[in-house]
Amino acid sequence: MATLEFDFDFGSPNAYLSYKVLPDILARTGATLALTPVLLGGVFKLTGNQPPMQAFGGVKGKLEYERLETQRFIARHKLTAFNFNPHFPVNTISIMRGLLAAQELGCEARYVDVVLAAMWEEGLKMDDEAVVHATLQAGGLDADAIVTLTQTQSIKDQLKANTQNAVDRGVFGVPTFFVGSDMFFGKDRLGQVEEALKNAG
Numbered sequence: 001m002a003t004l005e006f007d008f009d010f011g012s013p014n015a016y017l018s019y020k021v022l023p024d025i026l027a028r029t030g031a032t033l034a035l036t037p038v039l040l041g042g043v044f045k046l047t048g049n050q051p052p053m054q055a056f057g058g059v060k061g062k063l064e065y066e067r068l069e070t071q072r073f074i075a076r077h078k079l080t081a082f083n084f085n086p087h088f089p090v091n092t093i094s095i096m097r098g099l100l101a102a103q104e105l106g107c108e109a110r111y112v113d114v115v116l117a118a119m120w121e122e123g124l125k126m127d128d129e130a131v132v133h134a135t136l137q138a139g140g141l142d143a144d145a146i147v148t149l150t151q152t153q154s155i156k157d158q159l160k161a162n163t164q165n166a167v168d169r170g171v172f173g174v175p176t177f178f179v180g181s182d183m184f185f186g187k188d189r190l191g192q193v194e195e196a197l198k199n200a201g
Helices: 013-029 040-047 062-077 093-105 108-120 129-138 143-150 153-168 187-200
Strands: 003-008 032-037 176-179 182-185
Touching: 003 013, 013 032, 013 062, 013 108, 013 187, 032 093, 032 153, 040 153, 062 187, 093 108, 093 129, 093 143, 093 153, 108 129, 129 143, 143 153, 176 187, 182 187
Parallel strands: 003 032
Antiparallel strands: 003 176, 176 182
């Protein structure tokens, strides 16, 4: 059975959009998903990359076309709950450490669903500690246990190590996917990802 590795950060709207369409791809291919929490800001710093708004802000028509492609993707996959977060860009270091904590506590899937909805459906300010705590509690998660774990050195070190390892592997942004040693960047490569998973399976 093939494994799809997903280098992931909640701060990327394309990570949300990709994650929402992965269940069908996984069902069709029989593959399993392995989320690797990375810090997108750290990836940018280590690679010299920039967010699209900065990188392409001066290119006539580029950002408008990117928004058009996003709307086409949303329409195609019926992701009508998506709303661009009004607080963007959001500092995700706490919620990314929280994902590592959730993995350790065995509640990864629920945590991802709750935080993605808060970020990209409800438009919450998910770099506000009080908002994060209340969101986790309302989502049926043990917010105290998760937040406590995020303060441990091992969780902090793991997020740094994941980010460095991703960059060492060639990652320069999120969403990035690996099927074996083959890397695919962006939601627009999901067709190639599915083909690679079928071949790997």
